[in-house]
Amino acid sequence: MRKPIFIVLLVLPVFFACNETDKVTAAVEKIPLDLKISRFDREFAQASPNNLPQLRKKYPYLFPAPDSIWIQKMQDSLQIELFQEVGNTFRSFEDEEGGLQLFFKYVKYYFPEAETPKVITMTNDVRYNQRIVMTDTLLLIGLDNYLGPQHKYYGGFQRYIAKSLDRKYMVGDVASAFAKKVVPRPRDRTFLARMLYFGKELYLKDILLPKVEDAIKIGYTQEEMDWAVVNEEPMWRNFIEQEHLYSTDNKLNQRFLDPAPFSKFGLELDNESPGRLGRYIGWQIVRAFMENNRVGLKQMLAMPEEELFKKSNYKPRN
Numbered sequence: 405m406r407k408p409i410f411i412v413l414l415v416l417p418v419f420f421a422c423n424e425t426d427k428v429t430a431a432v433e434k435i436p437l438d439l440k441i442s443r444f445d446r447e448f449a450q451a452s453p454n455n456l457p458q459l460r461k462k463y464p465y466l467f468p469a470p471d472s473i474w475i476q477k478m479q480d481s482l483q484i485e486l487f488q489e490v491g492n493t494f495r496s497f498e499d500e501e502g503g504l505q506l507f508f509k510y511v512k513y514y515f516p517e518a519e520t521p522k523v524i525t526m527t528n529d530v531r532y533n534q535r536i537v538m539t540d541t542l543l544l545i546g547l548d549n550y551l552g553p554q555h556k557y558y559g560g561f562q563r564y565i566a567k568s569l570d571r572k573y574m575v576g577d578v579a580s581a582f583a584k585k586v587v588p589r590p591r592d593r594t595f596l597a598r599m600l601y602f603g604k605e606l607y608l609k610d611i612l613l614p615k616v617e618d619a620i621k622i623g624y625t626q627e628e629m630d631w632a633v634v635n636e637e638p639m640w641r642n643f644i645e646q647e648h649l650y651s652t653d654n655k656l657n658q659r660f661l662d663p664a665p666f667s668k669f670g671l672e673l674d675n676e677s678p679g680r681l682g683r684y685i686g687w688q689i690v691r692a693f694m695e696n697n698r699v700g701l702k703q704m705l706a707m708p709e710e711e712l713f714k715k716s717n718y719k720p721r722n
Contacts, residue, residue, distance in 0.1 A: 425614075428513065429614075431513060432506075432509045432510055432513050433509070435509045435512050435513060437505060437508055437509050437512065437520060438520070439501070439504060439505050439508060439520060439523065440522045440523065441497065441501055441504075441523040441524075441525070442463075442522065442523065442524050442525070443497065443525050444463055444466065444524050444525060444526045445487065445490055445491075445494075445525050445526050445527050445547055446491060446525075447459065448478075448487070448526075449484075449487035449488075449490075449491060451478065452478070453471075453475045453478060456471050456474055456475070463524070465542065466524070466526070483527075486527055486529075486548055486557075487527065489548070489551060489555070489557070490527055490547045490548050490551070493547070493550075493551050493552070493571070494525070494547050494550075494571075497525065499571075500571065500574055500575065503574075503575035504523065504575060504578065506615070507575055507578065507579060507612055507613060508520050510611065510612040510613070510614070511582065511612060514611060514612070514701055514702075515586065518582075519540055519541060521538065521539065521540065521541050521542050521543040522541060522542055522543070523543045523545065524542065524543070524544050524545070525545050525547050526544060526545070526546060526547070527546060527547060527548040528544075528546035528548065528549070529548070530546075530548050530549060530557055530558075531546065531549075532546075532549045532561075532565065532568070532569060534546065535549035535550070535569075535577060536577045536578055536580070536581045537581070538578070538581040538582060538585070543578065543581075545574065545578070549569050550569060550570060550571040550573070550574050551569065551571075552569070552570055552571070553566045553567045553568075553569060553570055554566075555569070562665060563665070564663065564664065564665040564666075564679060565663070567625065568623055568663075572620060573620060573623055575613065575616070576609065576613065576616060576620050576621055576623065579608070579609050579612055579613055579621075580605060580609075582608075582612070583604075583605040583608050583609070584605075586608070586705060587601065587604045587605050587608065587705055588705065588706060589601065590709060591708055591709065592652075592709070592710075593652040594649065594650050594651065594652055594709075595643075595648050595649055595650070595651050595652075595653070595656045595660075595682070596649040596650060596709060596710070596713060597709040597710070598656075598657065598661055598682070598686075599660075599661070599682045599683065599685055599686030599689070600686045600689060600690060600709040600712060600713065601686070601709070602661065602680075602682070602683035602686050602687070603683065603685075603686025603687045603688070603689055603690035603691075604686075604690055604704070604705055606621055606622060606683065606684075606686070606687035606690070607687060607690040607691060607694065607704075608701075608705070609621040610691070611701060617629075622680070622683065622684060622687070623680075624678055625678075628678035631676065631677060631678060632678060632681060632684045633721065635673075635677070636684075636685070636688065636720040636721045637720040637721060637722050639669075639681055639685060639720070640685060640720040641720075642669055642671075643685070648660075656682070659682075660680070660681055660682030660683075661680060661682045661683060662679070662680070663679055663680060664679035664680065665679060666678065666679055667679055667680070667681040667682075685720075688718065688720065689712070689713060689716050689718045690704070690712065690716070692716040692717060692718040692719070693712050693713075693715055693716035693718075696715070696716060696717050697715055697716075
């Protein structure tokens with residue numbers, strides 16, 4: 405009798421977890437959402453100087469500059485080409501609209517106080533560090549930052565930057581922008597606290613983007629994600645042995661947290677590694693915490709990093 409009982413005890417937590425997930429999914433699907441998406445990029449590309457007053461009235465927050473600047477932009481050959489390239493790539497926005505609809509429904513479920521912003525698609529001269537701008541009422545998406553990693557506009561960029569300029573990462577980038585609004589900044593300057601800040605952001609994506617692949621959530625290719633999974637244990641061991649966890653050395657940001665072509669362990673394997681592996685480890689620690697503790701999402705986000713780490717009982721995969 406012992407063996408069957410043991411098997412039942414193992415299966416029960418999985419059953420209840422799946423049942424809870426199904427309940428959330430069903431509840432989210434029933435949430436009414438009026439998501440308004442305006443293709444300003446398309447409207448501006450098709451406009452003439454005579455249409456500027458109407459555009460300015462419709463989008464007053466996009467027109468701080470005088471009309472002469474916008475007329476010049478309408479007539480500039482490089483801008484005209486940019487609008488054509490964006491128009492060709494984004495003839496349809498249906499997939500992105502579906503992803504955004506589902507994302508904001510999950511936001512409404514977990515953060516009912518959050519207002520669903522109006523979505524405006526536009527171009528921003530390929531300023532990839534500002535590809536997403538989110539306020540309480542507006543979400544601006546620079547479509548010229550999502551034309552695909554091989555696009556000619558990105559030829560002068562380093563490859564680790566160019567590979568992120570793909571439309572498959574767009575909704576994940578929106579989730580990152582939302583996370584910055586709800587995940588408190590780290591309480592201290594230790595590497596561990598900074599790792600867990602990004603870990604909280606990525607776990608939030610687990611919750612708000614449950615159908616999205618892990619590689620997309622963190623902005624990796626599948627090969628980079630596979631590398632991180634396989635090397636999780638030696639990475640963690642390196643952090644421990646080098647006494648990085650409680651270090652306040654800002655250089656660790658550049659080595660393991662900031663966007664980069666690879667992480668910098670100072671080992672031969674560096675060139676094989678993806679960047680931002682500290683974020684990946686922070687993510688796994690937060691996942692371990694949520695698996696081992698009955699804590700609500702908002703409570704976890706507000707928790708001090710040191711307390712979260714100690715209660716996570718994190719053990720890397722071998």
